Amino acid sequence: MTDANTPAITCQNLWQVFGQGADKALTDALSRSGNDADKAATDLREQGFIPAVQDANFEVKEGELFVIMGLSGSGKSTLIRCISQLLPGTGGEIRVDGENVIGASKKALTELRRKKLGMVFQHFGLFPHMTVADNVAYPLRVSGVGKKERMARAQEVITLVGLEGREDSYPRQLSGGQRQRVGIARSLAVNPDIWFLDEPFSALDPLIRRQLQDEFLRIQATLKKSIVFITHDIQEALKLADRIAIMRDGKIVQIGTPTDIVLRPVDDYVREFSKDVAKGQHAKVASVMRDESERGPDDPGLTTSMTLDAALAHCMELYEPVPVRDENGNIVGTVHPSDLAAALQVDET
Template identity: 50%
Template sequence: MTVPSVAERSATDIDAPPILAVRGLWKVFGPKAESVVGSTLTRDELKQQSGCVAAVRDVSFEVRRGEVFVVMGLSGSGKSTLVRCLTRLIEPTAGEILLDGEDVRTADDRSLRELRRHRMAMVFQHFGLLPHRCVLHNVAFGLEIRGVGKRERYTRAREVIGLVGLDGFEDSYPDQLSGGMQQRVGLARALAADPEVLLFDEPFSALDPLIRREMQNEVIRLHHEVGKTMIFITHDLSEALKLGDRILIMRDGELVQVGTPDQVVGAPADDYVRDFVSDIPRSHVLTLRWIMRPAQPDEPLDGPALGPDVVIRDAVHAVLSAERPVRVMDGETLLGVVTSAEILEVIAGGPQA
């Protein structure tokens, strides 16, 4: 299966209103949590002085409609707490969570149930399948809870079972399936509800590497086909770079950087991020936009043309085999040129030169 790269996926409209906007979000665990909001103490100082832990500290970001937005960080960074706050599985201490302009924090119990049933669905690391129900009934379960009629919910369940590649397994039970197949069932169950936003909380971390890679490709394929907004939580940088249109990096509950994969690798916000991406081959992430240079007055400009968002690794053959500088074109506009010198400098530099 050919999996589209981040640069090849459908572009989201950066000028459109975000589907999700998080403003000044805090989640504090401990006594008198509200009094801690706004504190500038370190995590250790806060714990010693107040007995509280600020798992999420003043985090703000926006998610564009139709993008894959990855939240990543090491264990204890606050990423899983953050995603659970978005649907109030964990109650935030302060801040706003705006879904299409409506504040999730002000929703009453009934509205919150509707949001979880219709608008936001979550795929967990532990699949949460009902062992006594077959695949078809597991996938249809959410629709059953919503009161959807039997014929309609099974028709929809069969549609998404086909979409995630489980045709022929409708009557199988969870214990008859591999881990990867069970995760496909969980994904199908979330898709069946046709939510506006899909939330993934480290869904593949318990899978074997080969199955994990297969499921990552499946998420990319599904996003390419159905265009859902996806928020994906992971501690794996390679996974984040592979899946994310944009990546939010957290440390000790705080936002460190938000950017596209090439921005995170090419322009890390601080030493923490720089260390994080130090082992990533830059040629696998950075695009021609990062290495192109202005054309010189006497340079021939009739060489081959490539787009600015072509990943360097994918441009190596074209550039090294070209007899003239490769033009980097945005439509009819010449942005710059790339030659073998620029390509070889990146390759020779290896990860984070």
């Protein structure tokens, strides 16, 4: 039983170095550099090793949706495989509910994956000869759960992901979005406490992708899982995340809320990610709020959690319509400032 304040996941000084003899090479490089991670990584590269994850430090809180993003080759997928122990990790600690899993026995890791961790990957990996229900129930079958119980649980999660009525269909009879829903349902069948998703929507068409993002948020609002979600898409990260970690060349360069990433990037690399983002759709009023003693005469009903776009629209409602002129200067109509603000807003439902 873990304490209520114990993070779901804690990574401390985590390294993943590829190359024969990487464990000793990392120890020696850290010793030579005085535990300077940047110098140690340079040392390792000069020896022909690949430091794919460098000295990663972060926590994922209970019920938090933590997004890790970066360009291809930044180390984000390697990092999630270290946390889930699909890769063993070369140095540092990974704690799941307070227990260090690096160096855990094969039996302990198998139990951890079967009972506590759920995983969804970009490629669906469904069994083509199994129906939707059988695919979803498969992890429970492997765990020795009886047929009646596992099929009942499969039906619960099939309904949760919106595939009710497709239980007897085969993967070849489903669309890409439906197949990914099956993959999500299968990962939820064991009711994991921690959920790993590695670019689960990146192979899908944009419209289907947005629909599944909305569905994913609905599922998370219901289940409140601790989630590590990998993506290379800043818009996806901003839409889904409670917090975002941005990686470059194996290093985490910034961790923050969507507002932090958009309004307060730590360097040009992070700034480049968010340069085309409509900041008003993601930043919240709390991020630009001044001292409460400075109060104006009007009250448009703003709240700290309101986006800047929504706040602007509320403020514009206080103003009267203004004239609109043609190219000759003649008044041809009027426009209300609130209509201008509303036209620029994106539907956030």
